[in-house]
Amino acid sequence: MTVIRLPDGSERVFDQPVTVLDVASSIGTGLARAALAGKVNGKLVDVDSLIDRDSELEIITENDSEGLEIIRHSSAHLLAHAVKELFPEAQVTIGPVIEDGFYYDFSYTRPFTPEDLEAIEKRMLEISKRNIKIERKIFDRSEAINFFKQQGEYYKAQIIESIPGDEELSLYSQGNFTDLCRGPHVPTTSKLKVFKLMKVAGAYWRGNSNNEMLQRIYGTAWSKKDDQKHYLNRLEEAEKRDHRKIGKQLDLFHTQEEAPGMVFWHSKGWALWQQIEQYMREIQNSNAYLEIRTPQIIDKELWKQSGHWDNFRENMFVTDADERSFAIKPMNCPGHVQVFKQGLRSYRDLPIRLAEFGSCHRNEASGALHGIMRVRAFTQDDAHIFCTENQTQEEVVKFINLLKRVYDDFGFKELLVKLSTRPAKRVGTDVQWDKSEAALEAALKEAKLEWELQPGEGAFYGPKIEFSLKDCIGRIWQCGTLQLDFSMPERLGAEYVAEDNSRQVPVMLHRAILGSFERFIGILIENYAGAFPLWLAPVQAVVLNISKGQINYAKKITDELNRYGFRVSQDLRNEKITYKIREHSMQKLPYQIIVGDAEVSTSQVSVRNRAGQDLGQMTLLKLVEHLKEEVALKV
Template sequence: MVQITLPDGSQREYPGPVSVSDVAHSIGAGLGRAALGGRVSVEGSQTNLVDTSYVIECDAKLAIVTAKDADGLDLIRHSTAHLLAYAVKSLFPDAQVTIGPVIENGFYYDFSYKRPFTPEDLEAIEKKMTEIVRRNEPVTREEWLRDDAVAYFNGIGEHYKAEIIASIPSNEPISLYREGDFIDLCRGPHVPSTGHLKVFKLMKVAGAYWRGDSKNEMLQRIYGTAWASKDDQSNYLTMLEEAERRDHRKLGRELDFFHFQDEAPGLIFWHPKGWTLWQQVEQYMRAVYRDNGYQEVKAPQILDLSLWKKTGHWDNYAENMFTTESENRTYGLKPMNCPGHVQIFNSGLHSYRELPIRYGEFGQCHRNEPSGSLHGMMRVRGFTQDDGHIFCTEDQLQEECVAFTALLQKVYADFGFTEILYKVATRPEKRIGSDEVWDKAEQALMDSLNHTQCQYEVSPGEGAFYGPKIEYTLKDAIGRHWQCGTIQVDFSMPQRLGAEYVDQADQRQTPVMLHRAILGSFERFIGMLIENHAGAMPAWLSPEHVVVCCISEPSAEYAGEIVQRLKKQGFRATSDLRAEKITRKIREHSMQKIPYILVVGEKEREAGSVAVRGRGGVDLGVMSLDGFSVLLQNEINARA
């Protein structure tokens, strides 16, 4: 007898080995039809995601996976990637298939083919995929010997696939999945038949090097998305359209904030309006430093390579660092600010009474990111961090982490972000420091989040090489997630660089170092702000608060006077005195997403008033300039 325990604790007995599909059908015909896979665990072993054809031979726990589950959606996407490859091979027999994994919101598959795929090709491929789905062909798993699989794929001209299989140890079984006359290498699992793959769309074609190496052949990567329901896919595609409308690169050009050019890859040319926005963010963060016990510092841009070797950065990060030479010495252009802050701490001997010492810097860093990974302001080679480092005792560690999380929550709320996701990233395989030190550091971070009652996930192996971290991820106006802030516990770097303080017993001790950032990269955060607000920045951040437009020549002088009075009150105001129709002026400035447009003519000049239009074409009527100033100042103060 085989006893199966279901998630609700109920148990079912079967006379012998039983498949996941058989269990699902025995529970109900509807569940049997909906089953895509199963999560199986035998006592003493981990839970495995398996096909519905998987046979359970001993007592086990089983959860049936359907399209409603996250695992079910992954199964759909993984299987749709194989469906894509099947369709491509049907239409383009000379194409070679390589790899096709699941990614966020979809999948891709890389192909080698003699000519570029066209939009018409994608349309034909998608049509073929739909045809295969209608045939509802079974998807079955087979196990082959490695050498037999290599010979088979070489024999049908699939040399990339044969190369992948040849790299697998000879004693490991090779699992292949067959649907119709198409067979592909895969660990699986997959949906039981193609009929379960009803909602998908091919999105685009891009280039990708074989095995990610620029020395290899450039392949063609077809991206797609797949969902459990048409509504889910429709919502996703609507979100993509909205994301495209909000793209910071597009808005940056339209609003005259910044630009990029080939002579400076991964670096930004800031225009006056964009730099004004930058300054508002920086001045706000400078006040945050001042009001929360941070001392602002500034460390050098380049440091001798010997220092980067001491910290461990050279051993763990060399490929991402720019270097330069002078007088037979090699220097590293800083990719991060921490070593410089340790040198500032080390410039004097500190007592335990001075701790915690908090340094903050708007530190410009450079990282040699691959050109293919550069993406507007979101991934650049030169960036500025709102970087800070806290030197404290081990006893102060949790209190500092708790205080930092509370501060970060307030800052994000001021910028319009109220939904935060928390992750604790633990020790990576490549790291420095003892396990005992890592145990202490990881526990301190988890305890700090527990203290503030923040729900968090653990991300095993994703910490920095010198210490674990909390990652703070924001959700924007259209539901996208952005990882921004971080706090990292570091017992190793202060010791490596000789940081010390004098304790109560007059003994030298090594402080704990907390690496922390709230915004992270200014560039990336401003890009997020632009997209979150679709370029319509809140008044306190807007490069221009108000533009004053005259209706005719006689009212131009009055418009200029209004601008000067607003500037004296600290507002960012400009005028439009062109001999253009007022409707055109309003339309043009509305497209620039300026919070307020003041219209003045002879009537307003005589009454000493202004006609106010809010963003979005809202007519706020005629009011005194003082009344408008109070309205604008209140909005700025509220950071609404």
């Protein structure tokens, strides 16, 4: 007798061992048709897997996250099957699931073309309609190696040879195609209906540049057509919002090969940067942060003390002078500890919050560089809070509230939070970790934030909170962090005089809100598609004259608005006003201020907003009042 306990607490009793599909059928034909796999005692298995003992069972369908992953994994096999039917000489290698889809790497004599991708996708649809049963078979290592060698699949044979141990291996077959895989897979190819091949890229075998360059075909797969349609629309929208294209279109910045991973900021881009920096400075000053500045280049001995030389050396730029080795700082924290150490600190002085718009350099791999989102030279809105253990929770709560306010001002209303706890390899006592994790968890609850736990993902010196924001097309960007550090202040000799006159090591909170200015500006560009809110816009308005007769008046209006503190340009060219309006609309300026003879005679201006709405005529003072109100609201 086999007893199966279901997620709702109910039980099904069978006289003999049963498959996952048998159980689903006993519940209902609809569930049996929808079943993609099962989770038996927490382990995913195929629907035809036999259950021969009392077990807990969850039926996995397309509505489950595991179901979608199984669909994508099976779609990778479907892709390989189609390639082998169309290009029998191609060798298959690996085909994993990735975010939003899958890929498969192939060895083939010539590059796959866009026409090839169309043919492969068409063949995938044909195989899907054949409704081929997908079957799992068990091989021992030598059998599996010989099987793939006989098939001419030498990459698969290499993969098996590199697997340690002598355990049996599972192979999945669908018709005349067989692949190595742990599974599970969908029961038949007909379950794979919603997919699309996206692109081809190069990838070295096993990621080693000394090996053959393979061809990686990327695809996406979904359980529902509407989900895929939404995803493809999101990709199309993201392409339109690419910060590199918009940065060039709006003349904000550029990068070039002579300075890889470093940004050339143009006047408009730097105006945007300055607006963000001034805003952050005001926010930090009003929250009792002390702004400091620390050196760009520091002797390697300090980096050894902090632990960075041993753990981060490959990412650091190093230079020599006066027979000494120096590193260009990849982060600001050791420098901040040096500032804290100047003078005798008392518990009465704490907390001390030191902030720096710190310029850092890291030797990122050239292949990882991406516009201004991933660079080698960047500036962080970095700060370190030195406090007592008893002050930790209060400081965390204050920081969370500050971070929420900042994100809200920049237009990001949805916040995702993760708490990462102690890793296996760590410093500090269990008592310290208990206190610090409890403090962060209590602070998150006090701030009334929902959060996800990431066990074992904390830094070696302390737990951390990660803050991610969601942009207007649903993409997630991890920006803010808060890390609790017992290690660095002790390693670098930071201490304060406690109430009992003993010397104590302060707790050090590493915190950033934006992360790096470069990346955050890239996020802003893509979120707003370059149409920044008035308070951020590099150029907030442009004054346009209709004819030569209004040039002096247009100049006067421009000067007056700039004196009021607005960023206003002027276009006095001898062009048709419709041409100038259209051209500046392409620059996504919030306002266009138009002056003709009627405006000159009444000492007014005509105002047009970015949406193309004519706001009518108004006096300069009324316009100033309108702009000030919009800036203050940060809408």
